[in-house]
Amino acid sequence: MSYKDKKVISIGAVSELTGLSVRKIRYYEERKLVFPERTDGGTRKYSFNDVERLMEIANKIEDGMxxxxxxxxxxxxxxxxxxxxxxxxxxxxxxxxxxx
Known part of the structure; x- marks a missing residue:
């Protein structure tokens, strides 16, 4: 497994990396566009691939999709x-x- 596939990044860090609000990231999850893993405590964990995916989604939304x-x-x-x-x-x- 590549380091890019490992789900280790918190939603707060993803928000900082992407510039997306936590609310928007959760919305994209609700729309089944991104699939974070959950810890036993329910914390979302994202991978670097998820971060790239969120940026692609944000760009498409910005383009009007x-x-x-x-x-x-x-x-x-x-x-x-x-x-x-x-x-x-x-x-x-x-x-x-x-x-x-």
Missing amino acids: QTFEIKEAERKALKKEKVRNQMLRGQLNAAFRMRK
Whole structure:
């Protein structure tokens, strides 16, 4: 696991790093755009990847996108990636069978 994936940053530190209010960060979590882990005591913990993700979200919002549009665009991108991976897998399988 990369250091960027480790959930170790508090919401206060994320707020300072991103310039986003704690309230806004919690709102993006409610909208299922970011997924912090929770400690046993309920404290949110974020990763450096989450910080980058929040900055991307903030930039998209600043450009006029709505949260539902961000989610929809990401859903479409994941669907395209899945189709691309399936096609690549099929091409590899076809090429491998031809060598036998």
